[in-house]
Amino acid sequence: MSRVTLKTVAQAAGVSPSTVSNAYNKPDQLSAALRERILAKAQELGYAGPDASARALRSGKVGAVGVLFTDKLAYAFSDPYAVGFLAGLAEVAEEFATSLLLVPLSPTDIQGGTNAVQQAAIDAAAIFCVAAGHPALDVLKNRGIPMVSTDRGDHPDLSWVAIDETAAAAELGRHLARLGHRDLVVLLDNAQAAGSRPVELSLDEVGYTDCELRVRGLQKAMPDARIRLVSGGHNAFSSGLAAAEWVLDSQDRPTAIVGLSDVLALGAMEAMKTRGLVPGRDLTLAGFDDIPAAGTVGLTTVSQPIKDKGRTVGRMLLDPAFTERQITMPTELKVRASSGPAPRN
Numbered sequence: 090m091s092r093v094t095l096k097t098v099a100q101a102a103g104v105s106p107s108t109v110s111n112a113y114n115k116p117d118q119l120s121a122a123l124r125e126r127i128l129a130k131a132q133e134l135g136y137a138g139p140d141a142s143a144r145a146l147r148s149g150k151v152g153a154v155g156v157l158f159t160d161k162l163a164y165a166f167s168d169p170y171a172v173g174f175l176a177g178l179a180e181v182a183e184e185f186a187t188s189l190l191l192v193p194l195s196p197t198d199i200q201g202g203t204n205a206v207q208q209a210a211i212d213a214a215a216i217f218c219v220a221a222g223h224p225a226l227d228v229l230k231n232r233g234i235p236m237v238s239t240d241r242g243d244h245p246d247l248s249w250v251a252i253d254e255t256a257a258a259a260e261l262g263r264h265l266a267r268l269g270h271r272d273l274v275v276l277l278d279n280a281q282a283a284g285s286r287p288v289e290l291s292l293d294e295v296g297y298t299d300c301e302l303r304v305r306g307l308q309k310a311m312p313d314a315r316i317r318l319v320s321g322g323h324n325a326f327s328s329g330l331a332a333a334e335w336v337l338d339s340q341d342r343p344t345a346i347v348g349l350s351d352v353l354a355l356g357a358m359e360a361m362k363t364r365g366l367v368p369g370r371d372l373t374l375a376g377f378d379d380i381p382a383a384g385t386v387g388l389t390t391v392s393q394p395i396k397d398k399g400r401t402v403g404r405m406l407l408d409p410a411f412t413e414r415q416i417t418m419p420t421e422l423k424v425r426a427s428s429g430p431a432p433r434n
Contacts, residue, residue: 102127153211170380180399213234213406213407214229254299260391261422268430268431269344273315273316280296285328287335329355342372353376369426375427393419
């Protein structure tokens with residue numbers, strides 16, 4: 090049986106090919122009766138409609154926004170922060186009949202990620218948790234793909250929806266300083282597998298802009314404190330657990346631990362629990378983001394509007410009426426039971 094095409098339907102319905110095309114793409118240009126007759130004939134012949142790729146070539150649009158992030162694909166569905174951000178972005182994408190294409194960038198296979206971005210059929214890109222200077226960003230720029238990042242940038246041509254990471258972390262730092270803390274361990278993520286052997290890092294080894302700015306904010310607010318950076322792998326509960334176990338089992342235990350995400354802090358809370366330590370009494374614990382679980386367990390954390398950030402990125406990418414290009418979202422320190430005065434030696 091020969092392939093049924095738009096021209097086949099036009100001949101069978103006794104109309105021109107452009108009229109059949111209008112029945113699918115410009116229904117307001119046809120009477121309801123004529124459109125229904127054409128669609129009925131198309132269904133009878135088994136015609137599914139105009140070819141999507143051909144339509145994309147004509148319009149120059151594919152109807153998709155790429156979401157770039159540096160992690161495995163499963164991260165987008167398992168990390169509470171990522172889930173909230175994507176939910177907000179998806180709301181706006183749905184409003185504009187646009188799909189989302191998740192583009193994970195492996196921290197070890199840089200070329201593979203760059204090739205994926207080069208080949209991705211997208212109209213725009215949301216840059217979510219991608220290290221500054223990743224070559225995939227240059228690919229997008231060379232392709233002329235509009236981008237909106239969740240990291241702030243200094244150049245006036247950059248588009249971003251972000252928080253003031255330094256100021257938010259400094260507010261947390263001042264809270265810890267008022268409680269008398271002068272010895273702090275910061276848990277952060279790196280490119281290693283979740284739950285990897287913990288390593289102590291220097292600030293120039295951090296790699297992610299948001300993490301670096303948060304550390305600088307803590308340093309600014311706590312200039313007299315000793316602040317050590319420890320990572321147990323990429324952003325995951327098991328990474329926070331592994332890093333905190335290593336810290337808590339050392340002879341040089343701090344008076345406070347800060348996870349640069351709530352997920353890491355929750356892992357640290359589990360490590361404390363198994364050692365009979367009570368957050369806020371034996372050792373202060375704080376996080377960052379204010380995911381739903383943070384409030385449930387009484388975690389002191391920096392709250393940011395996760396879902397609204399996703400919505401605003403989507404609006405900036407897709408809504409022609411939205412003209413702002415650089416937006417700083419508000420944050421708030423949520424003080425809960427997990428923070429308390431530094432224990433006296």
